Amino acid sequence: MADIWSEPWFGLALAIAIGLPIVLVILTELLAYLVRREHPAAKPVRLLRNLVLPVGALLALLSLASTSRVEITWVRVVATVFGFLVILLLLSSVNVVLFGNPADGSWRERLPSIFIDLARLGLILVGLALLFSWVWDADVGGLITALGVTSIVIGLALQNAVGSVISGLLLLFEQPFRIGDWLNAGGVQGRVVEVNWRAVHIDTGNGIQIMPNASLAGSSFTNLSQAPGAFRATATVKFSTDDPPHQVLELLQSVANALPMLERSESIDASYAGSATYSISIPVVGPADAGNATALFLAWLWYAARRAGLALDNDSTDPIATPERRDEAVAAMIRVLRLAPGDYGWLAARVRLERYGHGEVLHRSHTIPDAFRFVIEGEVILSVPTEFGDVAFQTLQQGEFFGMLALSRQVDANSAVAKGTTTVLLIPTSVVDELIDANPGIARDIGRIIDLRRDAAIAAVTALGIA
The missing domain is CATH 3.30.70.1130 (EIF_2_alpha)
Incomplete structure (x- = not known):
């Protein structure tokens, strides 16, 4: 037992046996924290925890035991793997430091990812060459010379193609547009949906137009999304x-x-x-x-x-503005109000039919209604404005009124929007006043409907959890 304590490998083995699990637990907690924060440093920390430390510990143990029980080749293999992982860890860490959270508009934010990938590949190749030279005593000088000569020959043979690629990469580095921008390039107009090292993909509405980066770099185009003003x-x-x-x-x-x-x-x-x-x-x-x-x-x-009675395209004819349809609308309103038809022949001359297109606003929120309106055809959506947008709380059908706060000249917080093509009968407030003078029960009905709609608006907002 005393001999084990005196072995040269015992101290390191004990440190690895105790320290490695502790370090792995600490790194696991750190990794969980970074993942929750979606921090870019999570990737190198995961690599360090899962591969670099375990392989490094294995290499340390094999190095101590290699003199008597392990072939030297296995130590070199593990050393090569460990060296490669260290190279990846260093490159990943540098990438996080330089490009993890680049400031908007900085060169780090504008630098295309392909440049970073090419630089990473070059550094990995250089690192592997040095690693093989150090671990395996390999002569990499001749290989580097051969690769250099070959690269020159290939570059001369493909100079036109390479020149196009370089032009495209420089275009990406300049970043005159981004994904989501609208371009007008050579008669092609659309939204940029993808940008890579070879081409830009533009959604024209009739398909995806693929524009080579070299073509864009060699010609003029207009970025419609970066125009001054709206x-x-x-x-x-x-x-x-x-x-x-x-x-x-x-x-x-x-x-x-x-x-x-x-x-x-x-x-x-x-x-x-x-x-x-x-x-x-x-x-x-x-x-x-x-x-x-x-x-x-x-x-x-x-x-x-x-x-408005204006002649768009020299045509002011309104198909619904006929005396017959107006009289039918007045008769429908009289039935809803439970009035005697023979006593209100004067109504037709003082009301008018209006037609609205889908989505048109019949009443804008937080304004005083200009008149009563009675739905003849179509539907009207009543909405209450909130900080999160308008919340619809009622759909008015044929035979229902809105704009009733015009009677008291109060501001109506709700909005009314046409759903589909909608026809309404506009009833001036003075007409409603005369109807109420003759039939006081109409005022009570109007007050009851106003209260019901106010309660419906409050219930709709409360149901969404909006204060």
């Missing part, structure tokens, strides 16, 4: 020469201001070009919204122009 959707429309220009311009501004993709930090530009022609420039969140913004604007403008 990206703008444009449209040109014509009205009748009888329509007052200021009234048309106000209508264009009003319709554009209701678009959901509008960039509200920028102004809407509408102008009159003469000959009943008008143009509008609408700031939108990004190029992806430009086409949708133009299409939705033109669709809503069709409904809004007819509600």
